[in-house]
Amino acid sequence: MCDMFHKVKRTFERSLPVTGHVRVEVRTESGDVAVREGPDGVVRVRGRVWVSGPRDEVREVLEEIERQPPIEQTGSTLRIGDLSSRLDEWDKRSS
Numbered sequence: 001m002c003d004m005f006h007k008v009k010r011t012f013e014r015s016l017p018v019t020g021h022v023r024v025e026v027r028t029e030s031g032d033v034a035v036r037e038g039p040d041g042v043v044r045v046r047g048r049v050w051v052s053g054p055r056d057e058v059r060e061v062l063e064e065i066e067r068q069p070p071i072e073q074t075g076s077t078l079r080i081g082d083l084s085s086r087l088d089e090w091d092k093r094s095s
Contacts, residue, residue, distance in 0.1 A: 004054055004055065005052065005053065005054065006052065006053065006054070006055050006058045007050060007051070007052040007058075008050070008051055008052075008058050008059075008062060009048060009049065009050045010048075010049050010051075010062050010065070010066060011046065011047065011048050011049070012045075012046070012047050012049070012065065012066055012069040013044065013045065013046045013047075014044070014045050014069055014071055015042050015043070015044045015045075016042070016043045016044075016045065016071070016073055016078065017041060017042060018041060018042065018043050018076060018078075019041065019076065020076060021076060022043055022076050022077075022078060023076060023077045023078070024043075024077075024078050024080065025077065025078065025079045025080070026080050026081050027079070027080070027081045027082045027084075028081045043078060045069070045071055045078070045080055047069060047070075047080070047081070049062065049065050051065075065083075070082055070083050
């Protein structure tokens with residue numbers, strides 16, 4: 001049974017165009033957040049994701065996060081890390 005449970009880490013990175021002041025909202029279950037000054041007009045988001053579970057589910061979740069990282073931009077507001085709606089969908093699929 002131990003060989004069926006996997007914990008995998010992946011990273012993602014995205015650059016987003018912004019104008020003026022930016023509001024950043026971060027939601028995470030664990031980990032850390034670092035905010036650094038960068039070039040004008042760009043916000044770079046680099047995330048690390050750990051997923052644990054059965055091999056097939058881990059692979060599916062990681063592939064989805066790599067395709068569409070949990071970053072939402074509305075005007076000058078960035079929301080990063082909110083996976084709650086996706087987790088609900090994944091739970092429904094595996095039921």
